[in-house]
Amino acid sequence: GAVVSQHPSRVICKSGTSVKIECRSLDFQATTMFWYRQFPKQSLMLMATSNEGSKATYEQGVEKDKFLINHASLTLSTLTVTSAHPEDSSFYICSAKSGTVSNQPQHFGDGTRLSIL
Amino acid sequence: QQQVKQSPQSLIVQKGGISIINCAYENTAFDYFPWYQQFPGKGPALLIAIRPDVSEKKEGRFTISFNKSAKQFSLHIMDSQPGDSATYFCAARGGANNLFFGTGTRLTVIP
Numbered sequence: 001g002a003v004v005s006q007h008p009s010r011v012i013c014k015s016g017t018s019v020k021i022e023c024r025s026l027d028f029q030a031t032t033m034f035w036y037r038q039f040p041k042q043s044l045m046l047m048a049t050s051n052e053g054s055k056a057t058y059e060q061g062v063e064k065d066k067f068l069i070n071h072a073s074l075t076l077s078t079l080t081v082t083s084a085h086p087e088d089s090s091f092y093i094c095s096a097k098s099g100t101v102s103n104q105p106q107h108f109g110d111g112t113r114l115s116i117l
Numbered sequence: 118q119q120q121v122k123q124s125p126q127s128l129i130v131q132k133g134g135i136s137i138i139n140c141a142y143e144n145t146a147f148d149y150f151p152w153y154q155q156f157p158g159k160g161p162a163l164l165i166a167i168r169p170d171v172s173e174k175k176e177g178r179f180t181i182s183f184n185k186s187a188k189q190f191s192l193h194i195m196d197s198q199p200g201d202s203a204t205y206f207c208a209a210r211g212g213a214n215n216l217f218f219g220t221g222t223r224l225t226v227i228p
Contacts, residue, residue: 006160032214034215041221041223042220042221043206043218044161044216045218046216046217049214093160095160095216097214105149105151105163105166106163107163108153108160108163109160110158110160111158111159111160113158
């Protein structure tokens with residue numbers, strides 16, 4: 001159980017394009033979803049936290065107008081990288097957590113590798 | 118600022134040996150300490166986790182040792198296998214349920 005599906009797994013697009021990444025919890029209701037960014041051989045850096053039906057909370061230094069997050073249902077959150085540029089190329093990973101109590105673990109998707117030409 | 122410090126950066130272990138990865142933290146408000154295993158091109162997978170009121174947790178070949186007073190915790194992989202070769206991340210959970218990750222340890226188990 002606790003499967004998180006992320007789509008697409010890889011995107012290659014031209015500079016200036018907007019890219020949407022989907023994160024779905026397949027067998028549980030995700031009240032909270034997290035979006036991370038990971039550069040090669042580096043750790044995961046939290047970008048934002050989203051709760052179903054409310055606005056996402058962004059970490060310091062993350063542009064909310066650049067990285068649009070929507071968590072419209074208990075099983076789906078989307079990250080849209082608007083007007084992507086080469087420096088946005090990275091591995092984006094989502095995770096999902098069920099329930100409102102703090103003892104539920106985060107379950108991660110397999111990530112999306114974004115390459116901007 | 119790195120909230121969770123992890124060492125070593127890379128580790129090479131012979132098959133059958135013990136792999137040990139160490140982490141340290143400063144924030145005493147952290148309430149949950151998971152370890153994740155990540156293979157190339159994949160997302161992290163939860164391996165084992167511990168809460169600060171427990172000093173040790175064992176699941177199969179994986180053991181977490183937790184020293185609350187020293188604010189340190191470690192992962193021990195017994196009888197390491199080539200299939201264990203991956204990057205391991207320790208993490209700590211803060212009050213907003215956010216996870217703070219260590220910098221990762223690339224483990225290579227030599228046959």
